[in-house]
Amino acid sequence: MLKLQNISKHYDNKVVLEDISLSIQAGEIVSLLGPSGSGKTTLLNIILGLAKMEQGKIIFNDQDLSNVPMKKRGFNIVFQDYALFPNLNAYENIVYGLKNKKGLTSEHEIQEYIEFLELKPHLTKKIGALSGGQKQRVALARTLVMKPKLLLLDEPLSALDGIIKESIKARIKSIAREYKLTTIIVTHDPEEALTLSDKILIINQGHIAQFGTPQEIIQQPSNDFVKEFILGQLQVKRDNIYNLFGEHYA
Numbered sequence: 001m002l003k004l005q006n007i008s009k010h011y012d013n014k015v016v017l018e019d020i021s022l023s024i025q026a027g028e029i030v031s032l033l034g035p036s037g038s039g040k041t042t043l044l045n046i047i048l049g050l051a052k053m054e055q056g057k058i059i060f061n062d063q064d065l066s067n068v069p070m071k072k073r074g075f076n077i078v079f080q081d082y083a084l085f086p087n088l089n090a091y092e093n094i095v096y097g098l099k100n101k102k103g104l105t106s107e108h109e110i111q112e113y114i115e116f117l118e119l120k121p122h123l124t125k126k127i128g129a130l131s132g133g134q135k136q137r138v139a140l141a142r143t144l145v146m147k148p149k150l151l152l153l154d155e156p157l158s159a160l161d162g163i164i165k166e167s168i169k170a171r172i173k174s175i176a177r178e179y180k181l182t183t184i185i186v187t188h189d190p191e192e193a194l195t196l197s198d199k200i201l202i203i204n205q206g207h208i209a210q211f212g213t214p215q216e217i218i219q220q221p222s223n224d225f226v227k228e229f230i231l232g233q234l235q236v237k238r239d240n241i242y243n244l245f246g247e248h249y250a
């Protein structure tokens, strides 16, 4: 279980996060959702250990990790641009992080992750020859072979379109379920957050606007910001299509 307690962060004189507290249960998928500049990536980086906080605590399975360096936290992230090595092929990318972790993951286990993500036909391809969805799956496999205690994903769907997006969404859900892996996802898209997560943390200008299940957020938005940000954006999408096609759009 991950507990964030009273996390605050400033850049120069600007408050970026103020007094963020929440608890995430083991195996849950939680989205950090908010507009551009609201502090989502900063919070993700603080959990990862990449950014420092001025105040607050990070407790994971009853252990205080607040001053534990990134490498010793055992959390892993998939960055928005995947950060894969273009000169290596897909398999070499997947196992790259294991070089200094002898014995962590057997070849048999590596093959299981590869099967799970249906990457077998692509292993010898260079990164440049892969589609966006295939790159995302290689990035996920590379992270899973490290057996992370917590999986962090920064905008995992933003570079993907349509059907590929839906298939990666399903993968992320099945990874969390299959490996009981607590997963935290940054997104600015309400639809993604609502369809992917067990819980959503809505951030507005560094403050928690609401933390709840998708159903709670839809049925009981706790303030005007949540209403506007979530329901407003979804309504605009519906209206745009309705205006074009009228009653033909069910």
Ligand SMILES: Nc1ncnc2c1ncn2[C@@H]1O[C@H](COP(=O)(O)OP(=O)(O)OP(=O)(O)O)[C@@H](O)[C@H]1O
Binding pocket: 011, 012, 016, 034, 035, 036, 037, 038, 039, 040, 041, 042, 043, 188
């Ligand atoms: N290294 C930095 N130095 C100074 N200010 C920063 C730095 N990183 C982020 N900020 C500021 O902190 C605020 C929050 O940024 P952050 O990247 O966390 O937001 P975000 O919600 O992830 O936005 P986006 O969706 O655009 O990525 C912004 O106002 C940003 O300008």
